[in-house]
Amino acid sequence: KNQVEQSPQSLIILEGKNCTLQCNYTVSPFSNLRWYKQDTGRGPVSLTIMTFSENTKSNGRYTATLDADTKQSSLHITASQLSDSASYICVVRPPDNNDMRFGAGTRLTVKP
Amino acid sequence: EAGVVQSPRYKIIEKKQPVAFWCNPISGHNTLYWYRQNLGQGPELLIRYENEEAVDDSQLPKDRFSAERLKGVDSTLKIQPAELGDSAVYLCASSFPGQRDTQYFGPGTRLTVL
Numbered sequence: 001k002n003q004v005e006q007s008p009q010s011l012i013i014l015e016g017k018n019c020t021l022q023c024n025y026t027v028s029p030f031s032n033l034r035w036y037k038q039d040t041g042r043g044p045v046s047l048t049i050m051t052f053s054e055n056t057k058s059n060g061r062y063t064a065t066l067d068a069d070t071k072q073s074s075l076h077i078t079a080s081q082l083s084d085s086a087s088y089i090c091v092v093r094p095p096d097n098n099d100m101r102f103g104a105g106t107r108l109t110v111k112p
Numbered sequence: 113e114a115g116v117v118q119s120p121r122y123k124i125i126e127k128k129q130p131v132a133f134w135c136n137p138i139s140g141h142n143t144l145y146w147y148r149q150n151l152g153q154g155p156e157l158l159i160r161y162e163n164e165e166a167v168d169d170s171q172l173p174k175d176r177f178s179a180e181r182l183k184g185v186d187s188t189l190k191i192q193p194a195e196l197g198d199s200a201v202y203l204c205a206s207s208f209p210g211q212r213d214t215q216y217f218g219p220g221t222r223l224t225v226l
Contacts (some may be wrong), residue, residue, distance in 0.1 A: 043217025
């Protein structure tokens with residue numbers, strides 16, 4: 001069973017609308033949780049990173065939240081743009097500098 | 113500053129053929145990673161190098177996969193012979209030593225095995 005589960009698997013929204021992507025993880029404890037954006041045909045690019053003691057982090061129109069008690073994180077995208085169409089991957093790093101655990105990603109499509 | 117460079121970007125081969133992917137990390141990044149990303153999935157680590165030493169290759173299918181980083185800079189990942197199930201995107205990433213949670217990814221090589 002994957003240690004990082006994301007939902008929904010895919011999502012279609014209209015340009016200008018907001019959306020929220022979910023990430024549930026079982027990695028515990030953990031060092032940090034990161035959200036990546038992966039455009040089609042490109043490598044993942046980091047959007048936000050949070051340690052276990054942080055509960056929110058913003059990067060422009062992207063806001064990530066973290067609830068370490070429920071082991072859930074969300075990525076909220078405000079006023080979506082066509083360029084937001086991409087896969088969004090949740091990644092959790094265990095402690096002791098072990099390798100990252102990747103979720104399967106949510107495929108977001110923003111339509112005009 | 114140039115990012116992580118990978119080539120080729122796309123490769124189509126028939127099963128049982130060999131294939132190789134090349135990666136040049138960001139200058140100064142001593143740590144290099146090869147990942148495999150299947151369609152609709154997150155990346156899975158295949159191997160991690162610290163300089164020229166492979167420090168974690170536990171997920172590398174050693175019967176057909178091999179990798180090298182002879183001078184501790186660029187790296188090559190090889191599959192021989194390729195199987196249908198090897199069709200995936202192969203991502204290379206790099207980071208500074210001790211900063212493994214800040215990895216920079218290349219664009220990947222999309223492999224299709226027919």
